[in-house]
Structures are given as C-alpha cells and as structure tokens.
Amino acid sequence: MDKRASLVLALVITGMFPAMTLNAWLNRPAEYTEQGAIDAALFYLKTSPTFKHDGILESINVTGAYRARTPIPTWLVVVEFDCANSGYGDRTGQIVLEVETHHEIGVIVEEGVVIQAAIDGEWDEMAQEPLERGDPDSDSAEEIALEFLRNGATFKFVGIEATIEVEEIRILESYPVQYIVIISFDSSHAGYGDRTGQILAQVITPHSAWVKVVNGEVVSAVLDNTWDELNQKEKQSELIPIEQARDLVIQYILEKYDITVPVPEAWTFAILTPEDLVGASTQQFVGGGWEMNISFPAVITPIYALSVSYTGETNFTWEGTVNQLCNVMDTSTSLKPEILMPEDARDIAVEYVIKNIEAMKGVEIPSRWIAEETTPSGFFGFSSRRYMCEGWTVNVSSPVVWKPTYQVEIEYTGEFTFSWEGTVDQSGSVEEK
Known part of the structure; x- marks a missing residue:
C-alpha cells in the first residue's frame, strides 16, 4: 500500500494476526473475501454522490485491495475513476470546471x-465534507515528540541531553495517522x-518514552510504561x-442465544503460546465443560480473539473478538440466535412485501446484499444500516436495546418504482405504516 493510501484511510492497528482457523475463514460468507470487498466498494462508488453526479463508468479501475491484519475481516479497496467535471459530492447548481477530472477513492469494507x-x-x-488535514510526516512527528520530551517535567528536571536517541518511529495505519515515536534518554x-524537594537516588537512570503524535499534537506520552x-x-x-474478556463472552453467548448452561466458579489456566513465538500470546481457560482459548497481539490496544467450545x-462452538471498549463481536458459531438481527428484519420485510403487495409479486428476492453503516457519528442509543442490491x-x-423492534424502509427502483415502510418485531411480525 502506498503512503497516500495509508494517509487517506486506515486499517486499524497493524501487526495483528487472524482470529479464526483456516476452516472458519473458508466458510465465511463471500462478502468477507477480497472479491466480496471489491464488489462492496464498487457498488458503493457507483451509488455515491460524487460518482452519481457525473462519474464515467468506463473509467473505473480497481488498483488495489489490502487486507488488514485484524481478527475482523477488513479490506481497503482503492479505485481510480474519472468525472466529467471538477469537485466532489452532488454539485447540482454549483459552478464547477467543465474538465474531466481523475480521482482515487479508498473504501474500507469491514465484514461486508x-x-x-x-x-x-x-x-x-x-x-460529504472535506477531510480534516494536518497529518505530519514522520520527520515532523519526531520533532514534535522531541520538543515535548525536552520540555516535559521529567527531562527538564535532570535529563541528560547527550543521551537522547530516537529508537524507532511506528506509523499506525489509521485515520488520522498516528505516529508512535520511541525515545530513549537518561x-x-x-x-x-x-522532583524538586524530594530525596532521590543519585544514580544514572535510563528511560524509554513512547510519544504518540496525531495531527501535529502529542496525545499521549508514557515513560517506562509507568x-x-x-x-x-x-x-x-x-x-x-x-x-x-472471557466473562464478557460468556455473558454475550448466554444472553444472545438464550441458553442456560452452568458457568464454572474456578478455571484451570494454561499458557499455549509457543516458546519461539514473539509478539503474540495465547492463553487457555478450562472448566465445567468450557474450553476458551484467548489470543492477542503485543500491541498498545489489542483486540482479544476468542475460540470457545462447550x-x-x-454442545456448541463460538469464535469472536472483544475490543478494549468491551464490545463483543461473533465471527462464527454453531448456535442460532434467539434475537432477531437487522439482517433478519430486512429479509422478513422484503419477503413480506413480495408476498403481500400485488405490484411486487414475481420480483426476485436478492440473494446478496451490500451493507453500509449509516448510524450518525457520535450518535448513541440508535443504530441504522443500509442494505443495497x-x-x-x-x-x-x-x-440500541435488548431485542428491539426494527423500523424498515424499502425503496425498489427496478422495472418500476415502489416504496414501503413498516416495522418488524422480535416475533417476526410485520406491521405496515
């Protein structure tokens, strides 16, 4: 991936390893594969305001698809395309340059x-707004980190200037770009x-500073991990x-799949990490019929990947992840949920419309959907998704409640135009509006 693509969009934290077995990966839905990610990105581009305004269909060219090394199947798809005029978004009524303009879009697709x-x-x-700018390059990030360190209370007190050394600069592929500048000093x-007024040991003391720089500002700085x-x-x-993480997954499984099984009060613990494996760890908990393997990489904010068998x-199996916000996500399981999910509500509503609306009878039910998260940024307590075919x-x-009733809006623009609104509750009952 070139630097431009890295700066445009991130693939979360690099260096993470797959959270699933090969068998689990091979049995994933097609939309979680590279081609599925490309299909999702192309569909998104063709329906985006910028391209819909004056995009040139023949100019579309996929130049790359990059898999993130994360437990959750995530891809960055980079596509080149041309528009007949300059500018971005829906430019209806705007004064724009009437010149064919080349563009490159980076689309991140997570689990389809x-x-x-x-x-x-x-x-x-x-x-539909300009991106915030201000990402420094690594040289600027180094200067910012060094200036912060020199002016910090620890170094200003008795730091030795001649010992300062930049050991490493790590670029976390995220947006905005995050730079971790690792500095050693004595x-x-x-x-x-x-430490003014404190009684201190007068001994040369080595330190390691990890300074994170984002958008030209220091957002965290930790000395000696202490x-x-x-x-x-x-x-x-x-x-x-x-x-x-173990307990969160157990609670998640019991609640989502509405099963009642005993949870052990005591666990047998073992470390399964191979002796020659560096940068990752796998630990196991066994008890009361449960066996849980928890793997995680040696990064700043790891995502725990769990494999569960009961x-x-x-008897059941479950695989998924827990992030540092305590969010649980399942990636594969032998269990069937007792809770109706958004995808279930979508399918029930579409089947209802085709079966009960005279004009829609005979219309083919889509076999594959492209999903887009449409929950407004920073909006809590509410969730929305758009599915397109x-x-x-x-x-x-x-x-965002336990077993919600879903609001469903359908727009069909095939051989004719049709709109429908209704709700789907947890029993699968449909009510038209």
Whole structure:
C-alpha cells in the first residue's frame, strides 16, 4: 500500500494476526473475501454522490485491495475513476470546471460493510465534507515528540541531553495517522516529573518514552510504561484483563442465544503460546465443560480473539473478538440466535412485501446484499444500516436495546418504482405504516 493510501484511510492497528482457523475463514460468507470487498466498494462508488453526479463508468479501475491484519475481516479497496467535471459530492447548481477530472477513492469494507470512504485524501464521501488535514510526516512527528520530551517535567528536571536517541518511529495505519515515536534518554536521578524537594537516588537512570503524535499534537506520552508524562501521574492500566474478556463472552453467548448452561466458579489456566513465538500470546481457560482459548497481539490496544467450545448438555462452538471498549463481536458459531438481527428484519420485510403487495409479486428476492453503516457519528442509543442490491435499497434502524423492534424502509427502483415502510418485531411480525 502506498503512503497516500495509508494517509487517506486506515486499517486499524497493524501487526495483528487472524482470529479464526483456516476452516472458519473458508466458510465465511463471500462478502468477507477480497472479491466480496471489491464488489462492496464498487457498488458503493457507483451509488455515491460524487460518482452519481457525473462519474464515467468506463473509467473505473480497481488498483488495489489490502487486507488488514485484524481478527475482523477488513479490506481497503482503492479505485481510480474519472468525472466529467471538477469537485466532489452532488454539485447540482454549483459552478464547477467543465474538465474531466481523475480521482482515487479508498473504501474500507469491514465484514461486508462499508465503514469509511475518502476521495483523493481530500473528501470524506460518507460524511460529504472535506477531510480534516494536518497529518505530519514522520520527520515532523519526531520533532514534535522531541520538543515535548525536552520540555516535559521529567527531562527538564535532570535529563541528560547527550543521551537522547530516537529508537524507532511506528506509523499506525489509521485515520488520522498516528505516529508512535520511541525515545530513549537518561536522567541523573531516579523518579519522574518535577522532583524538586524530594530525596532521590543519585544514580544514572535510563528511560524509554513512547510519544504518540496525531495531527501535529502529542496525545499521549508514557515513560517506562509507568508514568503518564502528559498528565504527570502514574499510568493507569487501560487494558481490560483477559479474565474480563472471557466473562464478557460468556455473558454475550448466554444472553444472545438464550441458553442456560452452568458457568464454572474456578478455571484451570494454561499458557499455549509457543516458546519461539514473539509478539503474540495465547492463553487457555478450562472448566465445567468450557474450553476458551484467548489470543492477542503485543500491541498498545489489542483486540482479544476468542475460540470457545462447550461440551456439556448443550454442545456448541463460538469464535469472536472483544475490543478494549468491551464490545463483543461473533465471527462464527454453531448456535442460532434467539434475537432477531437487522439482517433478519430486512429479509422478513422484503419477503413480506413480495408476498403481500400485488405490484411486487414475481420480483426476485436478492440473494446478496451490500451493507453500509449509516448510524450518525457520535450518535448513541440508535443504530441504522443500509442494505443495497441492484434495484433495492433497504434501511433498517432501531434503538440500541435488548431485542428491539426494527423500523424498515424499502425503496425498489427496478422495472418500476415502489416504496414501503413498516416495522418488524422480535416475533417476526410485520406491521405496515
């Protein structure tokens, strides 16, 4: 992936390993594969405001598809295309240059859902607004980090200038781009911060500073994984323990799939990480018919990948992830959910319309959908998704509650035009509006 693509859109944190077995990957739905991601990106582009305005269909060219090394199947698809005029978005009524304009769009597809899209590193196609700029390059990030360190209370007190050395600069492929600048230095006394008036050991003390720079600003700085230099206090652990990830998954399985099985009060613990494996860890919990393997990479904010098998009265398997926000996501399971999901509401509503609306009888039910997350950024307590297929657009929304009733809006623009609104509750009952 070239630098431009990296700056336009991110693939979360690199260095992470697959969370699923080869068999689980091979049995994933097609939309989670590279070709599925490309199909989703192309469909999104063709229906986007910028391309729909004056895009030239023959100019579309996929130049790359890059898989993120994350437990969740995520792809960055890069596509070149031309428009008949300059500008971005729906330019109806705007004064634009009447000149054929070349563009490049980067589309991030996560589990078949388009979650980000940006054109030329300038325009956020999902938000329909210019992208915020200000990403420094690595040299600028290094200068910013060094200036911060030199002016920080720890170094200003008794830091030794001649010992400062930039050990490494890591670029996290994210948007905005995050730079981790790792700096080593020595102090003539032990301790951290402004130690004026304290009794200190007068001994040369080596330090390692990890400084994160985003949009030209230092957003975090940690010394020796112990001291928060930005806030001048001891660093608080931000990672959820693997035991909590284990318990979150158990709660998730029991609630989502409405099963009742005993949960052990005590677990047998084992480390399964191969001795020659560096940068990742796998740990196992066994008890009461449960066997849980938890794997995670050695990165700043790891996502835990869990593989679960239960061999009690109800046998089942489950694979999924837990992130540092305590969000659980399943990737494969032998269980069938007792809760109606947005995709289920979509299918029930579409089948209802085709069966009960005279004009729609005989219309073919789509076999494959392209999904787009449409929940407004920063909007909590509400979720919405858009599903698209040739001639079909289905919007499904709901409050973020246990077993919600879904609001469904259908637009059909095939051989004729048809609109429908209704609700689908957890029993599968449909009510027209």
